[in-house]
Amino acid sequence: MTGTEALRIESLSVDLGRGRSGRPILSDVSMYVRPGETVGFVGESGSGKSVTTRTVLAMLPAKASVSGRVLVDGVDVLSADRRRLRSIRSGQVAMIFQDPRAGINPVRRIREYLAEGLVASGGRRADALARCSALLESVGIRDPAKVLEQFPHQLSGGMLQRIMIAGALASEPALLLADEPTTALDVTTQAEVVSILERRRADAGAAMLFVTHDLDLAAAICERIYVMYAGRIVEHQSAADLFANPRHPYTRALLASTPRLGESRRIEAIPGRPLSLSETVAGCGFAPRCAFAGDLCTREVPALRRIGGAEVACLRAEEVAPS
């Protein structure tokens, strides 16, 4: 199996160390993304999605201790040397960040932003400059010559996110990491940016790990979905099954808390609040907020186990969703 996947994460744990957090920010996270596949990665803010995604590029919090393996096309990025890491970052894996306005250097022109990435992935500067305009056209920017000479503050957020998408796909990466790519955008431009992203990804044949807190959005574009809570993967199944038959109480609660058009049911907020980094719990991290929680839940950490076509980390999964 190993080597055929675009991304394989094996029992990844990240700990900031004593005094900085009460529990590991990631515990025993495992996941995979096959070539060309789109995988959703869902959870509340602070659950550890972004840390996981950044770890794929070996961008770790300072002084974090890490265990496990993160294989990109079979190569462990956590033990890769500088040169190897740079070539992974500039060629094989590209990341689209949440806030394009913060992510694109405000004092440099768009042309420099795009050309810099192309040069880093091994292009010649003259060729890179010549390709920039085609890159912008590929993400639906109408006046590329003008935009290339502009600075980020002269452009809208949606425009900048398209530029970031263009830049990310320029090196034809095998794996695209999209970290909440539409969260910082206007609602009106979100759908447009997502459709450009999905179209360009499909054209390039890249695999994508799509990080979001929006289950509906994830279901719309992803084949499989991982759900994360408090630094652990709590559920994993195909997008269709996840919606039809969510198995973890947290996933159920997440679905129940999302308003849906054409449905007249009560929207149920999840009681309590997410675990903060300083909090330690024995047992299941979701137990304090869980309607199904029993005695054992507060004592034993549930392992991810297979039930039907799904993987669930819940001791009482059978009672929650009898299938």
Added chain:
Amino acid sequence: MSAASTTAAASRFRLRAIPGLAGPAPVIVSVTILAVVVIAAAIAPLITTFTPDQVDLAATLRPPGTAGHLLGTDSTGRDIFSRVIFGARVSLVPPLLVTALASAIGITLGVVCGWFGGMVDAGLSRVVDFLFAFPGLLVAMLAVALFGRGLTAPTVGLIVAFTPYVARLARNLVIQEKSRPYVEAYRQQGFGNHTIAFAKVLPNIAPTLLAQCALGFGYALVDLAALSYLGLGVQPPTADWGVMVAEGQDALVQGVAFPVLFPCIAVLLVVVAVNIVGDYLGDKLSGRVAA
């Protein structure tokens, strides 16, 4: 001058001088050093065995520690310890005067400008902007060129040069403070304009101003000592740290360093200590960052 360059000029006096050393231990050490220097200067005749200008041509350039000369003697046989201690008086009082007067004038102007705004503010701000183009040392030297050498001219010159910095800071602080709800609350209670400005607002911005005064004192001390070193301020044979460095330089050329080193150390100790205390005041007392 443009807005950016003048605020930058003003912030030169506002930026903290000691970025990493503002913890309590260095502050305690600094306060102790300053206290010792001030007390020693005050009781100078009691703790020195020689008068500062007692020449002894039979005992020149004695190394530190010989025959009752704790820090040795200079090239005319004067006791360096007495000169450093008596020199503290001459070296510290004028900068104190500069700081006090520049602050008094600057704060008054700044509060008036900031509080009343309008034409007064526009006019005075223009003058203040203009004065930023004249470095303190230049104003002090112009004053000496006009009124002659000694302490008076450079002291007056530095007051003129430093006032704009204080005025600018006070003005910005008052403008910031004016928009706070408590000012409106006092107005509702029927307090008069002047009462609110000077009795209610001024005490609130005083800590930040005080911290700046401490740093300003350091600048004044250094500039005045430099002028004395140049032979334009305090005149020999009066003991002053700047004068001592200048006189010691003759011995230095002959290869004897200590007559120059002790006054240098005195200046450094006081300036570092004052900067640390100033930064601490700025951090702990003002609590919030001024615009």
Added chain:
Amino acid sequence: MLLFAGKRLASLVLTMFVSSIVIFGSLYLVPGDPAVYLAGSDKVTPEQLDALRAEYNLDDPFLTRYVDWLGGVLHGNFGQSLQYKESVGHLLAGRIPTSGLLVAYAGVLILVVGLTMGLIGALNRGAIDRAVLVIISATIAMPVFVSAVLLLTVFSVELGWFPATGGGAGLLDRLWHLTLPAIALALSLSGAVARVARASFVDSVDRDHVAVARSRGIPERHVVRRHVVRNALGPVATMAGLVIAGLIVTTTIVETAFGLNGIGSLLQRSVAQQDFPVVQAISLVVVAAFLVCNTIVDLLYPIIDPRVASWRRPA
């Protein structure tokens, strides 16, 4: 952009003009007869005073004299030195190379040392940064005359590596003679630049676009140069402008300490001798240099930070 530059230049000319009035007029702040002041002593004969009055047109109204003087200054004629009985312009011209070289030398040192220290601190948080902060604090507290004397003590007297006095002849020898004075200036003044640079670099290192640049596999040296240093230049340029503008006055101290024959030591001697025409001329040069430096920084600012160009205008 052009309008912005035009307004800045107009403001420069206006400020320069007002400064010239103040510097020229300051002579009349001195109580008593300006002729007696210019003579430099009370023991002058009425005939000598009359001669001075005639030479400086002291009987003309203030405005006439100012306009005459300004006209002369604009033609490079700063009047006669009382002390040297020589034209001030000539005195200055002979000394400008030494001072100019010293200011340039020290300016380069200050920028290089200041930026390097700031960068080292900002990129190595922890023990190295703490050490950098202590060094910065020490240099900020170090008066120029103290660093000059300490350098003389160590490198000229104790070690004998550098000459203690004199300006040297020929470019290399001159640079050799100017090395200690330039280091003395840099020792005291680079701390101010380093402090601002460090703060500015620290701010820009933590920005998202730096993480993004790293995530794109851009070589670290490019990340530092194009994303960290490039973005932090604004405050650094402002501070560097102030420090370098101030150098021209500060050279007075090192030129005197190291026995260099430049504008600064001329200012010191002229102030001591109350040689007012010379003091007047050098003051004008100092203020002009200060204003020009600030104007250059202001004009560079929209290039350093393109976001600024759209809203920034001269006050």
